[in-house]
Amino acid sequence: MEGHLSIQLTVNGRAVAGEVEPRTLLAHYLRDALGLTGTHVGCDTSQCGACTVLIDGLPVKSCTVLAVQADGSAITTVEGLASGGHAHAVQRAFQERHGLQCGFCTPGVLMLSSWFIQQYPTADDRQIREALDGIICRCTGYENIVQSIARAQEIQRENQAPLAGEAREGVSS
Amino acid sequence: MIPAAFQYERAFSVEEALTALASDPDAKLLSGGHSLLPMMKLRLARPTKLIDITRIPELCTITIESDRISIGAAVRYHQVAGDRRLADVMPLLGEAVRVIADPQVRHRGTIGGSAAHADPASDLAAVFLASEAEFRVLGPRGERRIPADGWYVAPLVTTLEPDEMLMGIDFPRPLSSRQTYLKFPHPASGYALAGVAALLSLDAEGRVRKASVAVTGAASMPFRAEAAADRLLGQTLTKDVVREASELGSGEGEYTGDVQYSALYRQNLARVMIQRALERLVQA
Incomplete structure (x- = not known):
């Protein structure tokens, strides 16, 4: 054309x-x-x-x-975001912590969050709020979004935690 | 919203970009696009051609030499924020870049784009002015080096000619070791209602050997607060000296009120922010 x-x-x-x-x-x-x-x-x-x-x-x-x-x-x-039929950590966390109301902004929030928890796996609430600077959500007042991202960090840690035997080897390295 | 139709060309070298720019008087260079594209979507800008310069390798590098720091025009904000070498030699730049807009914008927006767009509330304008940056420009008539003082002409207007291209921005070294950027953001837009970049060096007795202060956002144009620097020179940084310098420095801007903020409020805010920036450097 x-x-x-x-x-x-x-x-x-x-x-x-x-x-x-x-x-x-x-x-x-x-x-x-x-x-x-x-x-x-x-x-x-x-x-x-x-x-x-x-x-x-x-x-x-x-x-x-x-x-x-x-x-x-x-x-x-x-x-x-989901892979192999498994929801991504942020998708699970937003479901568990009810991180949305109308859901319109949610795709953007999930994408930002997926990057954020990988980049800053141990960020605190203040840093999470700062990262949300470029997201406007008119429903939630952000409370549940912040909690959902904190929960997603936990899920990510649980997912990454190696099996017990491997964990011990990991510590010594 | 969709921009008016235009042609798109991707330049892989500076020569290609300059040739494309020369071939069409209504062409514009496209870097991160985070100022240009919103203006085009609103049809406030209607270039006939966009020349994408983000894949020209030499515009995408950060070089640190003994006598200068060079930032390529197409270096994105997040690259500056994440550069450890830069954090050692010019923490001011990372400090300023981290308070520009939001994470998504910082992944696209570029240093050169900010300079060329010349928004009068640009955070980097204060940094460029205070650190005596030089703009490296290339065009059909050769290379020019434009000091920051001679770059900003009016809101959204610079001394860059239509057929010229901003290659990068150089910061002379050594820079004063005490440096900071402090911003009072507009509560809705996040733009600087007053942003202050300040650099100071002290001698062994704690007297100011070198000082430089610049303010963005508050006045109708970003400006260098020379009188503040003059008041600080040779002085010990007492509360009175800092207060007087802030008063003198804020007096150098030309302030215009708008529906939300009067000229008087803006000038006062500039004074307060200069003072806070200097106080931060006293403690540094």
Whole structure:
């Protein structure tokens, strides 16, 4: 198509190739071309963070990234969080601690949180609140979101805790 | 919201970028895009072509030499925040970058993008001015080095010519060892209502040998508070000296009130924030 550019991405582990207009936003490409409607567009002005996805492992606001800018990158959306039929630690934690009400911002919050607990596995509540700076949730008042992220850190630790025998070896190394 | 249609070109070298820029007077360079794309979505900007410079290797590096620190124009905020060498030689920069916007924005936004966009409340403007940064610019007429004092012309206007490209920003070394950036964010937008970058060196007797203070956000343009620095020079940092320097420094801005904050409030806030920044350096 005239004026269209070819892009190649890896989206949730799957290779994807497409033709896009340069002005196509990544959020729209994911939703409209790939049918991945888990990524929500909230404010559309890079304030609210509902559209947060991971590009090469880092959370970014996909309403402010052109699809062509992401050419060659690996994208993870909320659809790609669970693996092998198992919910991700943040998904389990948000369910357990009721970290959402209407759920509109939740895909973005989950993506940010998945990066955050990996990057800062022992962050305290103050640091968690700071990390949520780029997320606007109009329902929860953030209380349960903060608790959910703290719970996700615990789940991550439990998941990573090696079996008893391996743990002893791990300590000595 | 979708931007008006434009062409997209990815440059892999500085030459490619400059050629593309010269071929279209309405072309714009695209780095992180976190100021440009929102303006294009609102149709406040309608470039006909975007030239993506983020894959030009030499624009993406941080170099630390004995006499200077060079940050490539396309270096992203999170790279600066996470650079340990930089934290040793210029903690001020990491301190300022960590309070820009939010984590997602810091993963995209770039140092050069901030400089070229020239928002009058940009956190980095205060850092550039206070640390006497130099902007390295390349264009058809060759290379120019523009001191921070000569960079900011008006809100969103710099001395960069349309056919020129910002290559990177250099900070001269050695920098004063006591340095800080202190920000009073707007409660809604998070932009600096007043942000102060300050650098100080003291001699063996505890007297100020070198001082530099700059303020962003409070006045209509970021400015260097020369009178504050002059008041501090040769002095011991007593409460009175710090108070007077803050008073003099805040007096150098040109303040305009808006519906929320009067000019008087803004000037007072600049004074308070200069004082707090200096107090922090006294304790450092």
